[in-house]
Amino acid sequence: MSWAGKILRVNLTTGEVRSEPLNMDWARAYLGSRGLATKYLTSEIDPTVDPLSPANKIIWATGPLTGTMASTGGRYTVVTKGPLTGAIACSNSGGYWGAELKMAGWDMIIFEGRSPRPVYLYVENDRAELRDAAHLWGKSVWHTEATLKAQHQDPLIRVSSIGTAGENGVLFAAVVNDLHRAAGRSGVGAVMGSKNLKAIAVRGTLGVGNIADPKAFLQITAEKKKVLADNAVTGQGLPKFGTQVLMNVINEVGALPTRNHRDSQFEGAKDISAEAMATPRASDGKPQLVTNQACFGCTIACGRVSKIDQTHFTVENKPQYWGASGGLEYEAAWALGAANGVNDLEALQYANLICNEQGMDPISFGATVGAVMELYEMGVLTKEQLRIEAPFGSAKALAYFADITARGEGFGKEIGLGSKRLCEKYGHPELSMSVKGQEFPAYDARGIQGMGLTYATSNRGACHLRSYTVASEILGIPVKTDPHTAEGKPELVKAFQDATAVFDSAGICIFTSFAWGLADVQPQVAAACGAEFTLENLSTIGERIWNLERDFNNRAGFSAKDDTLPKRLLTEGARTGPAKGLTSKLGEMLPHYYEIRGWDANGQLKPETRERLGL
Template sequence: MQGVNHKILKVDLTNKEFTVDEHDDNFYRKYIGGRGFALYYMHKEMDPKVDPFSPENMLVFAASIIVGAQGPAIPRLTVCSKSPLTNGFGESEAGGYWAPELKKAGFDAIVITGKAEKPTYLYIEDGQVEFKDASDLWGKETGAVQSEIRKEHEDERVQVAQIGPGGENLVRYACITNNLGHFNGRNGHGAVMGSKNLKAIAVRGRENLELANKDKVLEINRWTAKEGMKNPLGSSLHDVGTWGTVESNQEAGALPTRNWNLGQFDQVEEISAKAWKESISKEGRGCFACPIRCKRVVEITEGKYQVDPKYGGPEYETVGSFGSTLEIADKEVIAKANELCNKYTLDTISTGMTIAFAMEAFENGILTEEDTGGVKLEFGNGDGTLKMIEMIAKREGLGDLLAEGSLKAAQEIGNGAIKYTHQVKGQEVPMHDPRVKTGVGIQYATAGYGADHMKAPHDSFYATIDSYGTKSTKSLGIYDPVDPLSLGEDKVRLYVNLDLYWTLIDILGACQFGYAPRGPVSIKMMLELIHAVTGEDISLKELMEAAERSIDMARVFNNKAGLKPEDDFLPEKFYEDFIDGPLKGKNGIDRDDFAKALKLRYQMMGWDPETLEPARSKLVRMGIEWIE
């Protein structure tokens, strides 16, 4: 197989030792990359019951069989560990340049165990590995750390994946950043890095990957850059990134506002895509070899809040979590909140949602100014929000409690505070309301790593016979549209197929913005790209089975870790009707219908609906009976 190194680096931080595992082509065809690689090692060499902050927890950085080739939208890095936020299998993807650089440096993945005696960073260059003292970097923000590591190695092309003070201080939703603007955001992997005294992993590679048909790879990239941008979804991402989602959700009456108590924000014009583009937005950026360039960048050079463009800019999720959810209409506050989270490596969704929980608790007298250290934690308080981000990252005052996440904080506070949380498995929900697209609700409930909006394509892509999703994924056996509000058998069948497919996109290290049904590259062209990179005739059936295998492996891991069927739930808010906007008095999800949908999903996956244990016959079919 071309396009891979056939080498996975294993690092023992405790003993400052490393080894290299070499795998044959069959391993790569069976597990593909990302979570596939990670779960293989997590089942082979780790007890799922370990404490997430123990040295025994495994931290895996993984690319895939096609990452590193100069094809469109295939730059992504997967990081996995046992999550300190959900206490189960954790997974997060990031774009950028780090994963392709790792492949060029000679490795397809890194498996890390142990805990360094003192702050350490790993330096990997052209197959060589060094353990470097990071004592002088500990406590510093991400921009300074990247600059100092590159200066030490006299090379601006060194790619740095790192944590800031949030990860060092074990904030349970701390993230990992590479190149300052790309994030493995969810599940708290940054805190796992901090628990291991691992400040950063810097990689530099000079060996280009050997591809089976480089010309074909470049041809597909050129097509995407030219013809693919005619796709309305691709052109919109290139123009305004994900900011356009603000207006579409507002129009639908489903923009999360005031900690999900409202579905419309009165000052939405102030945080619309047009408002961002016409004020502090700069030219967009992209990821390795990708022509879509959807990343937004903002800059503020004067005034109360100055924002450095090297930290990128807020995506829709951040605009929602620090904007409408907190009832903040000041773009400069939102931009500053995003910059602070990027400096400290805090997941913006969980940070914003945890602050929203605290604001509602404050509004209802459960938290007081004595608890907040004098901060009037009221909706719309921009300065108070920025202060609380600092307190969370440094675990100061109330920030120490909020650093545990909204669920643990609510359990500690008591007095009914739990009703102001909106989370699944301890992970705060993203900025998409399942009352207008029920498949998103199934995603929130059943994702093994907590509430997530990128587990499968959203319902709106399959609303009509002419929808791009309906037309672009017929090879998955999807022929007919499905009502976004349906919770019947048609929706479950659609969700299961799409769950497998987008899991495939993840383990390939691809970006959903590049591939059907969200992006311009068709499934047929994706298969051509895989063949051009690897030289292997890997079928769609084989790829979909690899995705399904990884879902089964994650489920078994979570079962062993102690997660229960009741951990697959939907927050109470979504069973309630909207109280404002065009959907006032409507759209609360029916509990019985939702329970039936989950049961059918488990049955379709070959899992016992009462225990969520996959049948042995299912594990045998997937070739993973050894994980029982």
């Protein structure tokens, strides 16, 4: 059994830190990471709790494959009730922190209460204690990580922390580890900040033992790594171009949301693409992209390391940003770029650096700026309010907004509320491109119909990673489906949602699903955890996790009325491209989706569904 078998429970109010055994019945039913942490959270908190109150809890969790030889086995999740949405929040991150926690001998850490003063948790194998973080409060993620490594005289310590965004209550604040890997969405960083918890520093030297069948595990993981290496996406496209390979592809199919979803194609897409990142600049003859980078145990290496142009207006007097750091991923490049009509690649990289440094989700930040720019062009917001002219396409406004939002200054406080609250405040709720309060990622629901259903039904608010039907509808993985039709999409979305829950809960990266199906994951889980994890069992576990999350949201007050999309996508046809004239066909898909999910017309679990899944 590749679970560590114990969890760390930290009461921030009293300062008590104690170990307790992992509930193995729950581990077998929910696997680990996302699923297992959600089971703990939903069993321990009132679904109607204020997300920023001491009564909310927040959990860092690994999966049974985290820290093992399974490819991409470095993932961990942060699970809580999210302040941006009021729904279940489960945010996933790579890097090295998750594997370090597992190698220290822990499956998860549960934080409860609120500390009376800033603290961080120090974990060294089975030793764990809360320590004063007054000297770290008000500091960036980058400063916090460097300080803790120097303070403990150990450069191999791994740090998961918040920056000023989490401290200032930005509702889409992220938790960042390894400088530029993040549990980015749904405001998990704001919950961390509300508890006066600055960081978790971990050093683990115990390794991961207890593999059920070590010989079989070595053989199977080696075979599955070869599957990844031989695949065109995981073996070639992602290592070479990263996720940014999608920018021109999605633009060409007419599904790149542009200028707050007014358009579905961006004339400047080529200027902010993977190809542009790799093209030498006129200013210094060097490309922005330096190299690719991998997380723990990853054989794909899709991460980007970039170096900003030192002469660019954003950094001309800021040498601290001149070195190589985390580069643009597709979702961030879209949200900071096309969503705002900005095609200045260096400005996008600067805003991305600020999001990494101070711990903000670049998707929600960028999409909220898109709403601000539309309100500015409508005359609802003025230069006097914003302290800058902010039409679509303004790179200067984008950079300025990144700075003031991270610091919680001026209009940055309004942007930090997210687009739903901001647009409601200024009288135009229809301009928030969000579901359940969380902003859309980089796919237009009119040009890729399955993504519309994905967004509407996602348990953590609009999200692509919960059901990436783009794989099928655009890339033809595992089979090609027509992106413009509603036919078959409920079944496709459900299958992706259930499978993704298993990938996340096992502790591996969802990008492996470009090459792997559940049939590839199952033998790895079985060799690590035991023969009971059959393909049928894993499929049921995925469905159980999805329905557990849904049930929590229902008890928190969500219902069928919240499974919808902004009016713009339901009534305004795409203006250009292959999807010209199309609107989202959500109304056709949703009733059948409820039916195959085993939910009633109000989106509630039917008694027989609850019984079948053991909920």
